[in-house]
Structures are given as C-alpha cells and as structure tokens.
Amino acid sequence: MASAPALGQVPASGEVDIAIIGAGAAGIAAARRIAAARRSYALLEASGRIGGRVATGAGVFGIGHDRGAHRLSSSGRNPLVALGRLEGLRLYDPSPARRLNVGLREARDNEYDDFTAAVRRASRAIAAAGEAGRDIAAARALPDLGDWQATVAFVLGPLFCSKDLDQVSTVDFGRAEDRSDDLVCREGLGKLIAAAAKPLTVELDSPVRRIDSWGRGRIALNTARGVVRARALIITASMNVLVSDRIRFDQPLPKHVANALAALSLGTYDRVVLELPGNPFKMADDQRVIFKTTAARSMALVGRVGGTDLAYAELTGNLGRELSNAGEAAMVAFVGDFIAAQYGADARKRIGRTEAVRWSNELWIRGGNSAAAPGSGASRKVLAEPVQDRIFFAGEAVHETWWGTVAGAWVSGERAATAALRYIGVTPPSDSPARIEGRKKSP
Ligand SMILES: Cc1cc2nc3c(=O)[nH]c(=O)nc-3n(C[C@H](O)[C@H](O)[C@H](O)COP(=O)(O)OP(=O)(O)OC[C@H]3O[C@@H](n4cnc5c(N)ncnc54)[C@H](O)[C@@H]3O)c2cc1C
Incomplete structure (x- = not known):
C-alpha cells in the first residue's frame, strides 16, 4: 500500500509528524491546523466518507438534507460560520427557531x-x-x-x-x-465540512485497529491498509467506539482516563x-x-x-x-x-x-452525543490532558462547555493540534486561517 505516494499526498502507510484518528469535525479541524503549520499528517478515517456525525445526503427522498448535525450553534462565535461564508454557502437564521x-x-x-x-x-x-x-x-x-x-x-x-x-x-x-442563535446551512452542514476538508488528504476506509505506543519511538497505528508511524497522535473517535474493543491500545490507558471515556458515553x-x-x-x-x-x-x-x-x-x-x-x-x-x-x-x-x-x-459512531454520568463531572477535563505526553484526545466529548456540538468538536480538534505541534517542537500558527493552501507533502 502507498509504496509510492502521489506527489503532495500523505501516504496511508509510512511516517508522519502527527496522525489523526477520525475525519469528523474534530479530525478535520486538527488536520487543517497541522497543515497550516506545514507539518505532515495522516488523517485516518474508518468509514468510506468524511464528516462523522455531520452528513448531508438525499436518502430515499432525492432531496439533500442533514442526516446528523443540522445547526451551527452560538453562531456569533462559531468558527464554522466564517468558513461557510468564505466558501459561499448560504447560512440563514431559522427564525422563529x-x-x-x-x-x-x-x-x-x-x-x-x-x-x-x-x-x-x-x-x-x-x-x-x-x-x-x-x-x-x-x-x-x-x-x-x-x-x-x-x-x-x-x-x-x-x-x-x-x-x-x-x-x-x-x-x-x-x-x-x-x-442559541443558531444558523442553518441551506446546502447542508455536510457540504460545509466537505469544503473544510477539501485541501486535506484523507485516508478513507482506514480503521485504526491497534495503537502501539510502547517506548519513546514513533507511535504505530495499525490500520486495515497498513501501518502508520507518527511522533504524536490525536484521537477523535467517539467515546462509544473507544470503550468498545474496536481500537486496542498496547499500553493500557491510565485508569482515570479509561474511567473518563466510559463516563462520557454517548x-x-x-x-x-x-x-x-x-x-x-x-x-x-x-x-x-x-x-x-x-x-x-x-x-x-x-x-x-x-x-x-x-x-x-x-x-x-x-x-x-x-x-x-x-x-x-x-x-x-x-x-x-x-x-x-x-x-x-x-x-x-x-x-x-x-x-x-x-x-x-453506525459501526464507527455508536450514539448521539456524550454526557457525563453522575459523579463524573470532571471527565472532560481528564481527557483534555495528554496520555504519555503525546496522545491527545479531541472531539465533542473533550470540549468542557461546548460538548455535543460541531463547533465544540472543531475547537477541541484545533486545541489538540496545537498541543501536538508543541509536543513535536513546532510553534503552532497563532490562528487557523479560514483558507489553507494545497496539500502537505509527506516526508
Ligand atoms: C442526530 C444528530 C443531530 C445533531 N445536531 C447537531 C446540531 O444541529 N448542531 C451541532 O452543533 N451538533 C449537532 N450534533 C452533534 C455533532 O454532530 C457532533 O457533536 C459532532 O459532529 C462530533 O464530531 P467529532 O469530530 O467529535 O466526532 P465524529 O463526528 O463522531 O467523528 C469521529 C470520526 O472518527 C471515525 N472513527 C471512529 N473510530 C475510528 C477508527 N478506529 N479509525 C479511524 N476512524 C475512526 C468515525 O468514523 C468518525 O468519522 C448532532 C448529532 C446527532 C447525532
């Protein structure tokens, strides 16, 4: 697989600075930030499409509609609003909402x-x-x-x-x-997420089955299509996927982290x-x-x-x-x-x-949104801390106040990318540009 990757593409197998598990809102936001810092990444997606819980399709009706997330919440400070406008998508206020x-x-x-x-x-x-x-x-x-x-x-x-x-x-x-202050995207939120992912290389149908992070060498990610080695890792898979046996960790997660994942079930x-x-x-x-x-x-x-x-x-x-x-x-x-x-x-x-x-x-989602179980109100804070200094969790479940939203997932992805870039010794860009240029060539 990918023995001779096309120019400008990140190989599905090989060595990269940062690997990202999942091409939903969080994973795409993370990859954009890493690309903006001009570092190599592998964005590994288990399913055959990008977007995760954001998906626009026609279904049996032949009319495009959102199958998952539909509204851009707190539009005044939602980073996807500017991106949608830049892409020429029609965002409107569904009033009276x-x-x-x-x-x-x-x-x-x-x-x-x-x-x-x-x-x-x-x-x-x-x-x-x-x-x-x-x-x-x-x-x-x-x-x-x-x-x-x-x-x-x-x-x-x-x-x-x-x-x-x-x-x-x-x-x-x-x-x-x-x-409050929601906006709706006439073309569907899936189109907005697709526009955000346009400059990125995404490895579809590449479920990560095992994460080997023993020692100080690169983390090895075993996918159905080969092995990717990375200096740092961002995991955006949903909590319900992470507590299933679909992804195995060779180094058991610390108990307080495993407990937080379980407490934040979808x-x-x-x-x-x-x-x-x-x-x-x-x-x-x-x-x-x-x-x-x-x-x-x-x-x-x-x-x-x-x-x-x-x-x-x-x-x-x-x-x-x-x-x-x-x-x-x-x-x-x-x-x-x-x-x-x-x-x-x-x-x-x-x-x-x-x-x-x-x-x-859905095999690689398994629920709606995360909510912490009684007695576990600090769980999101736990997941905001890296494991072994170089494994970072991101996704809606990791945002302490904006959980359960696309915006929360997006912002947590950007934060995880910033932290991962710092870990590998790169000063992250102060802000993610709304537009990023081209594709990052792999090393
Ligand atoms: C019906 C519904 C309606 C909603 N409505 C709204 C709304 O109106 N507004 C709003 O803001 N939010 C809404 N939400 C919430 C919003 O959709 C989510 O919070 C957000 O999309 C989550 O993004 P994420 O990146 O954290 O996770 P996900 O979207 O779950 O992305 C994770 C990705 O990881 C992939 N993955 C999992 N395991 C692996 C693996 N082992 N290897 C590789 N890839 C893997 C998955 O396939 C998936 O693509 C709604 C959710 C639902 C279900």
Missing part, C-alpha cells in the same frame, strides 16, 4: 412564558447543585415544575444531552454554555426523516416544535428542513435507544402514533415516505 405546541394548537403567550421560566428554573437548579459540589444525577436536582415537569425534563435531558436526566451529571450539565440521538407534503402542520422553515407532555416518552419535530417538505422526528435518550434497538419499523410506528396523538388521527395520512437514521447503530 422554536415553537411550543399544547395539544392541537400553538402555546399562548402565557404558556410560552411559563415554559421558558420552568426551563430556566430547572437549568439553574441543576447548575447550582453542580456548582455546590453535588455531582449527582441532574434529575435529582430538578425542582417541582408542576405540569411542565415532563416537558422540561425531556427538553433538558434527551433533547439537549441525548440522555435522560437521571444519567447526566449536574456538574457537566451546569458547564454547558448557551447555544446517549442516543436518532431520527426518522419524513415527508410532510404541503406543510400540513404549518411549521416554519427548520423550526423545532416541542410538545407539552405529561409522559416521559416524547419527541421533537423539526419542520420544513432546509425549506423542503422534509421533517425530522427526533428520537433521543432512553426512548430513542429502545426504538432504535427495536428497528426502523418500530421507530416509524412510534412517530406515526405520536403525530396522530398530537395533531389528530387523520394526521397520520399526511406522512409520506420515511427513512430512519440510526447513529447508535
């Missing part, structure tokens, strides 16, 4: 106020428990929210964290920063994409609809995705996992029943074709 439904109708002003106040009270109570050093299950810190209890628990738990609140640490939840964020021809439920473009509920088993709906007739039914947390395990038919059946319960029995007939997206079943 959220809607609350009570039964068949939209919530009245006073109900919006009550809901917003209940979300704030709950968030503050969870954060206050964490700040007071009570690293307990967020569910235990919830105040009495009256008839908003189940709705707020769903929004803050499964929808925000991919996990139910009894599995989420108060400390971890309390550190999450505000993620919850479930799967979805059914459905056609709703003619916008029967009168949703605005990319609007997320929350339903007032008294049941723990709820879902959110995102309407008119990218201005099309497609919608997302978000199946998250315990319910999402249960349905996903039961299979596509069970997911679609639940969504049909839920829509009928919310909009009336006839509403089911308005649903056209459907397609389930099961991130929890």
